[in-house]
Structures are given as structure tokens and as C-alpha cells.
Amino acid sequence: MIRVLLIHDTMLIRSALAALLGGEQDLDVLATAWPHSRGPAADWQAQVCVVDGDGEWSGLPGTAAERMVILTEAGRPGLLRRASQADVRGFVSKDSAPERMIAAIRRVATGERYIDEALAWDFLRAADMPLTSRELAVLAAAAEGAPVAEIAADLHLAGGTVRNYLAAVIRKTGARNRVDAIRIADSAGWL
Amino acid sequence: MIRVLLIHDTMLIRSALAALLGGEQDLDVLATAWPHSRGPAADWQAQVCVVDGDGEWSGLPGTAAERMVILTEAGRPGLLRRASQADVRGFVSKDSAPERMIAAIRRVATGERYIDEALAWDFLRAADMPLTSRELAVLAAAAEGAPVAEIAADLHLAGGTVRNYLAAVIRKTGARNRVDAIRIADSAGWL
Incomplete structure (x- = not known):
């Protein structure tokens, strides 16, 4: 079983994503809004943390960047650059099929990277971000x-x-x- | 059975919401991105249409406003005003529990209104929007x-x-x- 912590500020979306992941036999999911440094989420000892890229994903208490899967829209190269530099390993487009999110969770759980092919163009652009x-x-x-x-x-x-x-x-x-x-x-x- | 058309531009969120609604015995759900005037969504003859307030919910082909349930974040009184004036009947906060979305669908299916109490303050503010x-x-x-x-x-x-x-x-x-x-x-x- 892979222990997954799902973090999304919006309750309806969070519940819906949890319902989707709940159908997978090998995933054990705890869904929460922004977690506190004490409480169920901190005690969960998640192997993978799925976070909304639109929220505050950096500096999550007790969650290392290298165990994160970030969900993002396409067209956000600056976000990808910041997250890559923080050593986030998993990136999934919000406009991809659920199978990719599930594949990313399983991959990141083994310590490997997962980059959704739908975000490849944004990763190229991220290298060229022109502003200091x-x-x-x-x-x-x-x-x-x-x-x-x-x-x-x-x-x-x-x-x-x-x-x-x-x-x-x-x-x-x-x-x-x-x-x-x-x-x-x-x-x-x-x- | 209530035939529900679920419209959300983002595939992952759409799939997740559909997974959530799929657990209800009395709902028959077709999920789609923006529907065309011809195709499965147009033929679906939905009794209720659940739409993302952040998307283009006005002017949906074949979908009357009075059969819509709009999902929105709090703090968007201008959106509520536009939708109310268009005769949308159902309003659910994205930060509410899934039960409210399901309750709104059942209510709007009977031709009645459903306003999530989490949006009451925004409805008050909507009446006071100061700009012409x-x-x-x-x-x-x-x-x-x-x-x-x-x-x-x-x-x-x-x-x-x-x-x-x-x-x-x-x-x-x-x-x-x-x-x-x-x-x-x-x-x-x-x-």
C-alpha cells in the first residue's frame, strides 16, 4: 500500500479527487486542506503527497519536495521552474486523464521522476523564463x-x-x- | 434517475467530480468539456447541468440556465449576480462538502432553487456591487x-x-x- 496525502484547499475538488484515488487498491489516501505541523496529516507519514500547484505547495510541514506530485494547468512554466528547483519529482497536468495522476503517484513512491508529457512544452519554456x-x-x-x-x-x-x-x-x-x-x-x- | 450533464474544462477535475457523483444511485452522469451543439452532450437531454463557474457557463448549447447548478468559490459576488440575472437556480460553493452539490442537483431537478448557505454573504454583497x-x-x-x-x-x-x-x-x-x-x-x- 502507498500512503498518499492529498492536499487541496477546495473541499469539493479534494473530495472528488479522493473519490477517484479511492478506487485504486494499492493507494491509501488521506485528504486534507493545508496541513498543520501537528494533527492527522503530520502523523500520516505519507510516501507521496499530491498537491494543487495553485495552492501553497512549498514549505508543507513534514512533506519533502522529492515526495510531491504537483497538479498544474498547462501554461505555467514559472511554477514548473520553481518546483523543479525545489526538487519536486512529479508533475501532472490537470487536463490529463486520471490514469496519469495515479501513474505519477506510483512512480514518485519508488523515488523516480514523473513528468506528464502534456507539460513537456512548458518545461522547455521554463528554461527560457526571461525575468530576473x-x-x-x-x-x-x-x-x-x-x-x-x-x-x-x-x-x-x-x-x-x-x-x-x-x-x-x-x-x-x-x-x-x-x-x-x-x-x-x-x-x-x-x- | 436524474440525467446530469457535468461540464468542466479540466479533465482531471471533471473525472474526479464524475467519480464522486457516480456513487449516487439516482444520478446518471455524462461528463464533458465545453459541449458542442451537436454530439453526445447535446443528445443527452440533461435534466440538470453542473457547470464550473470559472468556465464559460453562459450560452451553453441546449442547456437552459434554470436547469444549471453552478460551482463557484466564495468571494465572487459579481459572478453570482450575472448568473442570478440569467435565471440560474443552483449555487454551490467549491469549498462545501459533496453532499451539497448532490442536494443541489436533486433540488434543481424538481425546478426549485438551491443556494448553498456558504454563499449567502456573497449574495448580499452581489446586491451592492458598486460599478456601472x-x-x-x-x-x-x-x-x-x-x-x-x-x-x-x-x-x-x-x-x-x-x-x-x-x-x-x-x-x-x-x-x-x-x-x-x-x-x-x-x-x-x-x-
């Missing part, structure tokens, strides 16, 4: 609605430097303006 | 990254009028600037 981490930090602050002066104060930068970073982001993303750059970066999963 | 349809149209165009001149041309307005609408939106939403107003309106489900 500082540019991303400035853009993320702008996306929260912070004005330039506040971004500058928060990141210990001059206002002109923040404007330069934003101009670079707009140029690199091919955006028409700041709002467009935020939209592009967000939909690519970089923010 | 013109302000929303301008804001939605800005959220796509269009500059003021382009928004003005598209909506047959003067540039100064577009700026006035955007200023009104920023004031009404309590936003700090245009980007902040877009973020607030988007997260409230108004866009």
Missing part, C-alpha cells in the same frame, strides 16, 4: 497594487531603479504597459 | 492591457471620458491605483 528574480519581485509588488514609492521602500531600492526594472519587464515580456506585463507574467505562472 | 456596466467595460479593457486611447476607440468614447470612468472605479473600489482596482474587481468576480 529582482524584476519578478518588483512586478509582483506592482501586481498587488503598490505604487512605485512603496515598492522602492519595501525592496530598499531607489524609485528610479524600480521604474527601470518595470520598464525592463515591459520590454522583455513584449507587453504594452505595466498592466499588460502583469497579465502576461501572471498567466505564465511567473508571479 | 460602463465602468466595468472600461475596467475590463484596461485589465487586458489596452491603453486609454484604444479603450476609447473600442467603446466609442472620448479619452477623457475613459479616464473619468477609471478614476470613478478607483474611487468606488477604494483602490490605490488602476492596477489595484483591477485586482480588487477581478478577485470579487466582477470582471
Whole structure:
């Protein structure tokens, strides 16, 4: 039996995914929202942890990245890059058949990697993500609605430097303006 | 038996929800992505149609709004308002237990309404949505990254009028600037 911890913030989706995995004889599933460092999920000693890529999957208490299977939509190369760098081993598209999620769980349980072929193109794009981490930090602050002066104060930068970073982001993303750059970066999963 | 058409763009979630509904003896479920006007979904003659509120639920071929159950996250009063005005009868929070989705299906099948109590607060807020349809149209165009001149041309307005609408939106939403107003309106489900 493979002990699987399924983490999804949304109860209905979590219950539905658990119903789907519950049909497999070799999987023993505990489903939960974000787990606490004490409680049933922490005591579960999961061999594989299936997490929603849209949620807070990094820094899960008691769950090593190399035992994670991340569920994600296509078109999120920034997410794939962050997760790969954290040594996440399993990646499944939310638009794939359930068999792939189940295959990924069995593979990651043996310590191997599983990358859904539906995400191959995004992995290629992830290697080419054009923004620096500082540019991303400035853009993320702008996306929260912070004005330039506040971004500058928060990141210990001059206002002109923040404007330069934003101009670079707009140029690199091919955006028409700041709002467009935020939209592009967000939909690519970089923010 | 209640014939249920389940529409969700994401295959994994769709399969999981279908697995969950499949456990009910009185439900006969066909799951599909966006249905075409011809094909199995159109021929299904569903009594109830369960749709993802994040997808394109309006204008489904062959599916009347009054037979729909919409699944939505909390905090989307604009979506609830649009759907209610279209005469959608069933509303279930994605963060509720599966029993509520099943109860909503059975209720809507009899022609009655079902509103998940978890969405009651959003329904109250929906009645108070502060933006006019013109302000929303301008804001939605800005959220796509269009500059003021382009928004003005598209909506047959003067540039100064577009700026006035955007200023009104920023004031009404309590936003700090245009980007902040877009973020607030988007997260409230108004866009």
C-alpha cells in the first residue's frame, strides 16, 4: 500500500479527487486542506503527497519536495521552474486523464521522476523564463497594487531603479504597459 | 434517475467530480468539456447541468440556465449576480462538502432553487456591487492591457471620458491605483 496525502484547499475538488484515488487498491489516501505541523496529516507519514500547484505547495510541514506530485494547468512554466528547483519529482497536468495522476503517484513512491508529457512544452519554456528574480519581485509588488514609492521602500531600492526594472519587464515580456506585463507574467505562472 | 450533464474544462477535475457523483444511485452522469451543439452532450437531454463557474457557463448549447447548478468559490459576488440575472437556480460553493452539490442537483431537478448557505454573504454583497456596466467595460479593457486611447476607440468614447470612468472605479473600489482596482474587481468576480 502507498500512503498518499492529498492536499487541496477546495473541499469539493479534494473530495472528488479522493473519490477517484479511492478506487485504486494499492493507494491509501488521506485528504486534507493545508496541513498543520501537528494533527492527522503530520502523523500520516505519507510516501507521496499530491498537491494543487495553485495552492501553497512549498514549505508543507513534514512533506519533502522529492515526495510531491504537483497538479498544474498547462501554461505555467514559472511554477514548473520553481518546483523543479525545489526538487519536486512529479508533475501532472490537470487536463490529463486520471490514469496519469495515479501513474505519477506510483512512480514518485519508488523515488523516480514523473513528468506528464502534456507539460513537456512548458518545461522547455521554463528554461527560457526571461525575468530576473529582482524584476519578478518588483512586478509582483506592482501586481498587488503598490505604487512605485512603496515598492522602492519595501525592496530598499531607489524609485528610479524600480521604474527601470518595470520598464525592463515591459520590454522583455513584449507587453504594452505595466498592466499588460502583469497579465502576461501572471498567466505564465511567473508571479 | 436524474440525467446530469457535468461540464468542466479540466479533465482531471471533471473525472474526479464524475467519480464522486457516480456513487449516487439516482444520478446518471455524462461528463464533458465545453459541449458542442451537436454530439453526445447535446443528445443527452440533461435534466440538470453542473457547470464550473470559472468556465464559460453562459450560452451553453441546449442547456437552459434554470436547469444549471453552478460551482463557484466564495468571494465572487459579481459572478453570482450575472448568473442570478440569467435565471440560474443552483449555487454551490467549491469549498462545501459533496453532499451539497448532490442536494443541489436533486433540488434543481424538481425546478426549485438551491443556494448553498456558504454563499449567502456573497449574495448580499452581489446586491451592492458598486460599478456601472460602463465602468466595468472600461475596467475590463484596461485589465487586458489596452491603453486609454484604444479603450476609447473600442467603446466609442472620448479619452477623457475613459479616464473619468477609471478614476470613478478607483474611487468606488477604494483602490490605490488602476492596477489595484483591477485586482480588487477581478478577485470579487466582477470582471
